Amino acid sequence: MTESKQPLDILWWIPLTRGIILVLFSIAMFTLGRGTTLVAMITILGAYWMVDGVFDLFEGVVGQVEGKRIWKIISAVISMAAGFMIVSNPILSGFFASSFFIVLLGFTAVSAGLASILARSGRKRSLPGILFGALYLVFGVLILFNPIVTQALIIALLPYWALGTGILALGTGAYMRLRKQPAA
Secondary structure, eight states: OOGGGHHHHTTTHHHHHHHHHHHHHHHHHHHSOHHHHHHHHHHHHHHHHHHHHHHHHHIIIIISOTTTHHHHHHHHHHHHHHHHHHHHOHHHHHHTIIIIIHHHHHHHHHHHHHHHHHTTOSSSOOHHHHHHHHHHHHHHHHHHHOHHHHHHHHHHHHHHHHHHHHHHHHHHHHHHHHHOOOOO
């Protein structure tokens, strides 16, 4: 095995961890009341984006082949910045959630989806990984083109999105572990 491929072989835990976090997030969303759900959603999603951004940055610097790094690094910076803004101002974020949060959520999901899909455009592809990116992309586009509807439905739909995306991320991690192929 070559030196440049070794870091890719050990990164299976990144999508696995993302999947665990998303599944736990969906369980929390299903069990909390609506008022508490909004506050929890803002705080937990902001924290998730910061952690997800750290994972993307780590993977972009250590785990990606040349030419694919920039997409993961861009996604990392956007995710960490969005997460930090939301977590550091939860009350303000809650107040502006009806507009700012929806647009931020949409752009972040689109950028993460595109980055995930583009990072898989090399020789070896992982179907769960591509589906993971596609779910992010579709989720983001739906949010951006339907902000009013999104405001009304986000609390009800987010747990299902988190559960589905979490299961796909778990599948990606398992696939990488079993096949030793790069994907996240």
